[in-house]
Amino acid sequence: MAKFDAEAKAGLSLIAPPFLYALGILAIPLLTILAYSFLTDGYLEIIRDFTWANYAEVLTDPIVLVVMMRSLIVAAAVTALTVGLAFPVAYYVSFVVRPERKAMWLFLITIPFWTSYLIRVFLWKVILGYNGVVNSSLTGLGIIDEPLTFILYNVNSIVITLAHAYAPFAILPIFVALEKIDRSLLEAGRDLGESRAMTFWRVTLPLAMPGVLAAVLIVFIPTIGDYVTPEVIGGGKIPMIANMIQVQMLALDNRPLGSALAVMAMVVVAVISAVFLFLNRRFLKVRQ
Amino acid sequence: MSIHSKGRGLQVYSVLYLLFLYAPILLLPIFAFNSGTIIAFPLQGFTTDWFVQMWGNATLRRALTNSLTIAFSASVLATCLGVFAARASTRFKFPGRGGMMAFIMLPMVLPEIIVAMSLLVVLLGMGVQLSLLTVILGHALICMPYAIAILSTAFSSLDRSLEEAAYDLGESKWGAFRLVTLPLVMPGIISSLLISFTISLDEFIIAFFLAGNEPTLPTYIFSQLRFPRSIPVIMALGTVLVLLSIVLLAIGEYFRRRGNARIGGSPTGGLL
Numbered sequence A: 001m002a003k004f005d006a007e008a009k010a011g012l013s014l015i016a017p018p019f020l021y022a023l024g025i026l027a028i029p030l031l032t033i034l035a036y037s038f039l040t041d042g043y044l045e046i047i048r049d050f051t052w053a054n055y056a057e058v059l060t061d062p063i064v065l066v067v068m069m070r071s072l073i074v075a076a077a078v079t080a081l082t083v084g085l086a087f088p089v090a091y092y093v094s095f096v097v098r099p100e101r102k103a104m105w106l107f108l109i110t111i112p113f114w115t116s117y118l119i120r121v122f123l124w125k126v127i128l129g130y131n132g133v134v135n136s137s138l139t140g141l142g143i144i145d146e147p148l149t150f151i152l153y154n155v156n157s158i159v160i161t162l163a164h165a166y167a168p169f170a171i172l173p174i175f176v177a178l179e180k181i182d183r184s185l186l187e188a189g190r191d192l193g194e195s196r197a198m199t200f201w202r203v204t205l206p207l208a209m210p211g212v213l214a215a216v217l218i219v220f221i222p223t224i225g226d227y228v229t230p231e232v233i234g235g236g237k238i239p240m241i242a243n244m245i246q247v248q249m250l251a252l253d254n255r256p257l258g259s260a261l262a263v264m265a266m267v268v269v270a271v272i273s274a275v276f277l278f279l280n281r282r283f284l285k286v287r288q
Numbered sequence B: 001m002s003i004h005s006k007g008r009g010l011q012v013y014s015v016l017y018l019l020f021l022y023a024p025i026l027l028l029p030i031f032a033f034n035s036g037t038i039i040a041f042p043l044q045g046f047t048t049d050w051f052v053q054m055w056g057n058a059t060l061r062r063a064l065t066n067s068l069t070i071a072f073s074a075s076v077l078a079t080c081l082g083v084f085a086a087r088a089s090t091r092f093k094f095p096g097r098g099g100m101m102a103f104i105m106l107p108m109v110l111p112e113i114i115v116a117m118s119l120l121v122v123l124l125g126m127g128v129q130l131s132l133l134t135v136i137l138g139h140a141l142i143c144m145p146y147a148i149a150i151l152s153t154a155f156s157s158l159d160r161s162l163e164e165a166a167y168d169l170g171e172s173k174w175g176a177f178r179l180v181t182l183p184l185v186m187p188g189i190i191s192s193l194l195i196s197f198t199i200s201l202d203e204f205i206i207a208f209f210l211a212g213n214e215p216t217l218p219t220y221i222f223s224q225l226r227f228p229r230s231i232p233v234i235m236a237l238g239t240v241l242v243l244l245s246i247v248l249l250a251i252g253e254y255f256r257r258r259g260n261a262r263i264g265g266s267p268t269g270g271l272l
Helices: A002-036 A053-060 A062-096 A099-114 A117-128 A133-140 A155-165 A167-180 A183-191 A196-224 A228-233 A241-251 A255-279 A281-286 B002-032 B049-055 B058-091 B097-108 B112-126 B132-156 B160-168 B173-202 B205-210 B217-224 B228-262
Strands: none
Touching: A002 A255, A002 B058, A002 B097, A002 B112, A002 B132, A053 A062, A053 A255, A062 A099, A062 A155, A062 A167, A062 A196, A062 A241, A062 A255, A062 B002, A099 A167, A099 B002, A099 B228, A117 A133, A117 A155, A117 A228, A117 B002, A117 B217, A117 B228, A155 A167, A155 A228, A155 B002, A167 A196, A167 B002, A183 A196, A196 A255, A196 A281, A228 A241, A241 A255, A241 B112, A255 A281, A255 B112, B002 B228, B049 B228, B058 B097, B058 B132, B058 B173, B058 B217, B097 B132, B112 B132, B112 B205, B132 B173, B132 B205, B160 B173, B173 B228, B205 B217, B217 B228
């Protein structure tokens, strides 16, 4: 018991600096936002009266609803697209690529992620734009007469840009889950007379699900709060929830309302994530 | 036979996917050396003017100096804090470990706009002048989870008996840490510094809201994206940044693998 106390003490004193730092720079600001969301906005100051009015306004304003729904739809589409496209790549690197070349593949996949996010977003605008690479190539080749409009500075181009930005976040967790699968289980499935497709469906996929679930959350949560892509691609005309929070906080200087928006966004994301994990709980029990 | 055909289909798909990932980056140098001022095809002619203009730009230099200052300070701070957390979580059992670690790792999934806005509200409320320092505080917070992820791998694969041998041979706790543990996790520390540096160098949201009037590279780039005339110079800058990131990452990867080799680990695994 004394040893346990000594170990706990050593561990706690080691964890203290990073934990206190996160407490000061993250927890206190988050709690401040939470407190602000219940206060009233005065003209130049915040009035310290407890109120639910900000939440009432956030929940009933049709514009907030439109922007929140847009953020959710974009995030859901990006997540489905990213994870769907990433799975075969993760599968290829884990099951087909020779072990000594796996590190190189992962390195190649991660490099684009580390290059300037803003410039990448801007380049997607260039690629998908009216006179962009896609449209000028297709019209040049005579395949289309008019530029494609469904990829022009709209929600679709936001989705494509974000699907590109979050690709490594989807590939890596799925790859890690696939790597952990005991290969003899697959052989057992085959030996017992399952077809290759059924072995994949009944053995590989369920075992890979923890990685897929991690990928879904890692892509979905930050995407819903993306600020740069709607700003650059949509030119501020198709805001998502992050842009709206920023406008309330700074441009309109209504911090209580902005805080209520931020808290609502966090609650929505947390609830969706929790429901998603609950619905998929059977896959999390699979391992060990 | 069927194994090979299945593998080939996946391979073609994966190569196409890589092309999708690299598409924007491959366009960068094309437009950086294109003499036309409009970023579109067909290309005009070859020029290095944009790189010359980039070099002569005073605001850009200021942004670069600021970004390097921030990235250096934030990566050192994040890595120092990360060493404590990684050591604590891999070596000791204590009450609340899971919860505290989860909270420290939270910025990895929290949208940056939330981190930036809440920190901004507190700083403004306290009357703190926005400066490079406030950006460093924010960047260290978001780099810390990545530092911990890398450092935990380094610390968890340490053989504890090496430290115990050092105690048995009369070293103090600090002496054993400095002489035995630290050299063994050094590749992880360097890798963590490089990754944190790269993240901070490219971070936009926190820099945009917490830097006050000081430009950083990403906020400078953002301010220039509105002006079509400035875009070619930004393409040149982007080309240089891509090369710089690749060099930094290759060095980081080299140290990570050397660290793995030293402790007998496998060479696989990504930068995350």
